Amino acid sequence: MALIVHKYGGTSMGSTERIRNVARRVAKWVRAGHRLVVVPSAMSGETNRLLGLAKELAPEAATAASQRELDAIAATGEQVSVGLLALALQAQGVGAVSYAGWQVPIATDASYTKARISHIDDRRVRADLAAGKVVIITGFQGIDPDGNVTTLGRGGSDTSAVAVAAAMKADECLIYTDVDGVYTTDPRIVPEARRLHSISFEEMLEMASLGSKVLQIRSVEFAGKYRVPMRVLSSFTPWDIPIEEEARSGTLITFEEDEKMEQAIVSGIAFNRDEAKITVMGVPDKPGIAYQILGPVAEANIDVDVIIQNVSHDGRTDFSFTVHRNDYVRTVELLKSSVLPATGAAQVLGDPKICKVSIVGIGMRSHVGVASKMFRTLSEEGINIQMITTSEIKTSVVIDEKYMELAVRALHKAFDLDQNGAAV
């Protein structure tokens, strides 16, 4: 008998019929002797509907007072779905009780629309579990120290589920979603992409931050911090498949680096075309220049990803970085108006049509030549590399956007992911 947390996404909760199937699946786990906590998202489309209404009335809603209202409105989507799921379970003869984030409570800071969980009180939940009930908790939301409703940002229900699992010291957190696991890369780009049976927490963190949309990155960070065993699996398998089969399906995110995992040098290929490249040319190369350029950018609340500074010639250097494509125009204008005059740099160049392709693998730690194999593969395809950045378990390159599919397919093949690479 284990304590298991299930998380269901909006698509899985998309209609009363689907909610009924979620209830049947949960009931199956209960009848197998497990204690269950379930964290569902809002019914698909509901959060957008609610925020759409809000936008009609307040297109800006930029003040803290307005964001407080947006959070209170958006949080109702999950409050409806937990109630509906509880009713569906009760109708099947399974004891169930639902809680909104404020009732648990799930304590957060007061950063409306992107709050962070600070503490979860598990007493109420434990008492219900001890009484044999399934406990259903809203994803995506909590309550701040002053009793205001907060939300965790898009995809926040993954984080809620992992946080609840951590607080309850659950045996496993199962993230049911509309894909059947984590793949070596996006199957829409590479048809030969295969599902990974397991992936290390660190690799998953890199995959998530590099653009794999399976899990919200904060949920992976949370899982890592509290060592919560986490599995991504499909909610579209028949609800009555044998529980042993279901429990082994999907992709396990693991903290144990076993023999098998070491065999895989590269586990997956991630990519991201949401970025844009900006280069400040001819910057006088003196101490503090990076801060002089990036300080104003950070102050304008623009996130910077890849940062490259080349060696200098004649006391001047070129400084390049990438930002989200939505921030491209704003960043270029900011640099031209304030950074160029202040630093005496020559000019600002930019290119919004770039993409970032990354190879990720914990095996890279102990294998040399992985990055050079990546560069050779791209070279053989005639793809020019514009920027390079590396970490212990990943290598990313920035290339022209038009080569993205070609690069991903070539790398997927070169690292043997098509057939028998990382899947174990």
Next chain:
Amino acid sequence: MALIVHKYGGTSMGSTERIRNVARRVAKWVRAGHRLVVVPSAMSGETNRLLGLAKELAPEAATAASQRELDAIAATGEQVSVGLLALALQAQGVGAVSYAGWQVPIATDASYTKARISHIDDRRVRADLAAGKVVIITGFQGIDPDGNVTTLGRGGSDTSAVAVAAAMKADECLIYTDVDGVYTTDPRIVPEARRLHSISFEEMLEMASLGSKVLQIRSVEFAGKYRVPMRVLSSFTPWDIPIEEEARSGTLITFEEDEKMEQAIVSGIAFNRDEAKITVMGVPDKPGIAYQILGPVAEANIDVDVIIQNVSHDGRTDFSFTVHRNDYVRTVELLKSSVLPATGAAQVLGDPKICKVSIVGIGMRSHVGVASKMFRTLSEEGINIQMITTSEIKTSVVIDEKYMELAVRALHKAFDLDQNGAAV
């Protein structure tokens, strides 16, 4: 500068455009120097949509555990509308903050789907008002002593508004709705019906309990208990009509019996065709017979309205009462299966096609002959009276349903309501 509570119904909150108009109207009151607390209903149709989803998953939902979930689900409708109204006010430059019932808190008992308000904590609301904000509070809901969300039943937002006005000792509680006040009778039946400029609290209580759907009866009881001045007025006047004109529009429910009010003998005609009549014939006339008949009915949770026991002949009497038409078949079956054998009564007769018509007026206290004028009027129209019941300020008759419109029109005319009766 007065403290005013505004309540807006679901139709007034039915779209973002209508919510914007509510915000404009509230802003007008704020700019005139008043402090405002606003209690809106859910957007029209929303509560039905939510309960419809619940019903698909749990058609019965009869247990307390299920009703707890129904309340949590239904309460989200108002939680969305308070947030939207706060955003709309903020967008117009008016400081505003919204609270769900649990945040105020509005404390209730634990009777899910029909909870009663026990206490309202006004500290948070007062602090916001002192800071110059409009405070927007969800109607229809509260929180029980164990921290569960409760709802007050259909139309409960009227009660929420009056309860908030009572707790805040507001100067007036304005109920904005889709009619422009309380009428001498339903204008759909009698085109000559006129709006009353004022009506006494006791008359309003009778009108509400007799089928006038303008106000939820519990809100009137609450207003009476705490002597909250209450006004019913239209939310469909242009939002920018002069505030002095708006403040005098609609119908005032008053506690002061002034000279003018005494002049009106009958203020209004109420009617109700939701009832059915049941007669137990040939009941042995001995002490305790009413309890023997109505005890089992009450135990089956069936509400009884009019009760008549005729004088007995030869030791036997006929015992008649009315129930809601939905309970008619169940009540007849119950009487046949258990009451007939136990009492030795002869038979059970019933008629679901009846209606109740009532004249209401505080002037009846001091005027004799009002009831007999009613009976004479009906007699002149050839309408047979089946049952009669009276109180200090109303007389009700049960008649054949098919005569309802005729009876209401005839009485409306007979008591001079068409021209210059009660309106002051």
